[in-house]
Amino acid sequence: GNSVTQMEGPVTLSEEAFLTINCTYTATGYPSLFWYVQYPGEGLQLLLKATKADDKGSNKGFEATYRKETTSFHLEKGSVQVSDSAVYFCALRNAGNMLTFGGGTRLMVKP
Amino acid sequence: DSGVTQTPKHLITATGQRVTLRCSPRSGDLSVYWYQQSLDQGLQFLIQYYNGEERAKGNILERFSAQQFPDLHSELNLSSLELGDSALYFCASSGGGGSATNEKLFFGSGTQLSVL
Numbered sequence: 077g078n079s080v081t082q083m084e085g086p087v088t089l090s091e092e093a094f095l096t097i098n099c100t101y102t103a104t105g106y107p108s109l110f111w112y113v114q115y116p117g118e119g120l121q122l123l124l125k126a127t128k129a130d131d132k133g134s135n136k137g138f139e140a141t142y143r144k145e146t147t148s149f150h151l152e153k154g155s156v157q158v159s160d161s162a163v164y165f166c167a168l169r170n171a172g173n174m175l176t177f178g179g180g181t182r183l184m185v186k187p
Numbered sequence: 188d189s190g191v192t193q194t195p196k197h198l199i200t201a202t203g204q205r206v207t208l209r210c211s212p213r214s215g216d217l218s219v220y221w222y223q224q225s226l227d228q229g230l231q232f233l234i235q236y237y238n239g240e241e242r243a244k245g246n247i248l249e250r251f252s253a254q255q256f257p258d259l260h261s262e263l264n265l266s267s268l269e270l271g272d273s274a275l276y277f278c279a280s281s282g283g284g285g286s287a288t289n290e291k292l293f294f295g296s297g298t299q300l301s302v303l
Contacts, residue, residue, distance in 0.1 A: 112294075117296065119189060119191070119277055120277070120294040121189070122291055122292070122295070125291075169290075174220070174232040174243055175232065177229060177230035179229045179231070180229065186194075
């Protein structure tokens with residue numbers, strides 16, 4: 077079956093630091109890959125997505141590249157802000173199946 | 188604001204009771220999904236409805252049921268509640284039937300259920 081593994085948090089960074097949140101997946105076929113973000117007290121919001129190998133999704137300074145050879149979709153940002161503090165979920169979806177989420181990684185950015 | 192509305196925001200009840208969670212999807216969206224978020228299980232897909240019909244089923248307990256009404260709002264019914272049912276329950280909606288792998292889901296802000 078499908079599964080997504082994320083690095084456990086919390087990840088604590090100072091403002092302007094570089095961020096990497098690792099995500100690897102197991103799936104049959106050719107899934108689409110997503111990063112969702114959950115701010116405190118809110119629901120999940122789609123941050124970025126990639127639908128095929130070597131695609132790069134990007135949004136709000138965040139990037140992730142679909143690496144089929146390593147089954148990974150790591151999230152990166154060059155300079156984090158306090159407002160980026162949230163929980164980040166990696167997810168995948170393949171044909172006929174629902175979104176499968178990783179366990180989430182809490183990011184805390186200190187000024 | 189995602190456009191998906193969930194009520195109530197918080198619900199506190201006792202073991203053995205029954206509760207109903209309500210979700211109004213974004214205007215025009217035909218699919219409604221229910222997810223359960225708990226500390227030990229993470230985000231688990233429960234069930235999907237599309238235009239009033241059950242479309243997909245995930246890890247939903249037999250004590251739980253859902254339906255989607257003609258106006259497309261959905262209700263998730265949880266009965267014979269146990270302590271372990273305490274979780275954040277999310278509803279999401281999408282425009283299509285959910286078969287497209289890149290279809291975007293819009294999430295509500297959830298209902299926090301506490302079973303005491």
